[in-house]
Amino acid sequence: MIDPMPPDRADGGQSEITSPAALPEPVGELASPDGPAIRSGKLAGRSLLSAILIIALPVLLGQCANALVGLVDKILAGHLAPELVKPALDGLGLAGYVGWFVSISMMAVGVGGMAIIARAVGGGDRELAERTLAQCGILSIVWGAIVGAVLWFVSPGMAKIAHLSPAATADCVAYIRILAAGLPVASYLLVSMSCLQGAGETARPFLIMVIVNVVNVIASWAYSGVEVSFGSVTIPNPVGINANVQGIAFGTVTAQAVGAVLIHALMRHGIRDLRFDVGYARFDRLLARRIVRIGLPGFLDGMGIWLGQLFAVLWVLGAIVKRSRLDEGMIGAHEIAIQWESFSFLPGYAMGVAAGALAGQYLGAGNPKMARRAIRACLYIAMLVMGVAGLVFIFAGSWLTHLISRDAVHLDLAPRALLIAGFVQVFFAMSMVLRGALSGAGDTRWSMILAWSSTYGVRVPASWLLGYVLGYGFTGVWIALSGELVVRGILYLARYLHGGWEKVEV
Secondary structure, eight states: OOOSSOOHHHHOSSOSSOOGGGSOOOOSOBOOTTSSOBOOTTTTTOOHHHHHHHHHHHHHHHHHHHHHHHHHHHHHHHTSOHHHHHHHHHHHHHHHHHHHHHHHHHHHHHHHHHHHHHHHHHTTOHHHHHHHHHHHHHHHHHHHHHHHHHHHHHHHHHHHHTTOOHHHHHHHHHHHHHHHHTHHHHHHHHHHHHHHHHTTOOHHHHHHHHHHHHHHHHHHHHHHTOOEEETTEEEOOSSOOOOHHHHHHHHHHHHHHHHHHHHHHHHHHOBTTBOOOGGGOSOOHHHHHHHHHHHHHHHHHHHHHHHHHHIIIIIIIHHHHHHHTOOSSHHHHHHHHHHHHHHHHHHHHHHHHHHHHHHHHHHHTTOHHHHHHHHHHHHHHHHHHHHHHHHHHHHHHHHHHHHHOOOHHHHHHHHHHHHHHHTTHHHHHHHHHHHHHHHHTTOHHHHHHHHHHHIIIIIHHHHHIIIIISOOHHHHHHHHHHHHHHHHHHHHHHHHHHOGGGGOOO
């Protein structure tokens, strides 16, 4: 399962390695009748809506490709033999948080590398850009190996805390350990994509992710032994290895390896302003420290939200499972709902990236009025699209669940979660776009304060109170998680209306 940017409720929201620094260095002018112009090559002469779409569409398409990988993994798990479905999806549900942790961990390298490369390319310092690219390659492999080793050893403990059944524990540990073994390769792929984004290259990395998706579908299906049914039509498995969940994990690692080879080949060939030069592929302590220093704040911000969400799943849902004596199914149902909700938040995330990029550029041009206008436009688009998605969750939750699993527990619980989530998608959009806008404006301190305050002041205690103490169980946890998004959206809106972000110096 490749999930560099899982959802805010489950996987931290804006965790993808993306920042306004990834935009090309300004070379043209985006004229504004309200004040100074925005200077940016790709945005020159564009309307505000066109500028938003130019920034947001590559992000949206890339994240859709990533989300499809996770969806395919869960559909395959949901089509295993009936007695294997619940433990498999429970195991994948907990393993999904590992994917989010990996994404956050890679931010420490990817964000720093992307920012330095963006500035170096814009300033014409090709040597610095290529030294940074090579240094990021080294750091990504080493850091991936370290994170992989940690995950290898902690996975049994995570399954124990979540009170997974023995079968689900076996699936979870096997899946995580296979991904952990391949993490240096996956890390190289993710960080390299971020570095290319820093040089303004988004199209070819996206095409590579499309290939990764195709390979993942074919390899995971072949290794798992699943026979996929569509109504009365059954597609037999061509290989018949029957490795089940382990096969799905092997398929994902295979796809990551293919992606890493392709991205390395692209970097060795070079793009217009950047090429991987093996002559720079040696450890540079000062440059490595600079890369990590830039990426560390985003890493800490994401880790705070991740730990809070992990509490809701490991401790609260685990305690509910233990008390209700429901051996299997609850965490899998949670993950099914999260998987579908991830397709809702993708437009919100993309609009958050656009809001941050445009807000930062307009403020840099001394035009706060246009910055506010750009943020509002991104916010309205996100609220509209995510609001429509919310209606789909409310009225079609059972159908969406049925596409992944036909297990009775999943069909009972997952539609409830989607129903609750459907009513707060507008607030979810508000929190994502405004968080991106504050970050792009350089107001990262308040962005982190609001996120942590909402997570630990509302999400964590409310999940425990409603889910466990008051006995509302799975439904109570989802009410708490969704209610926290309402609070978070309002907090970010208050900061936006306050206007302090306009005066932040960067």
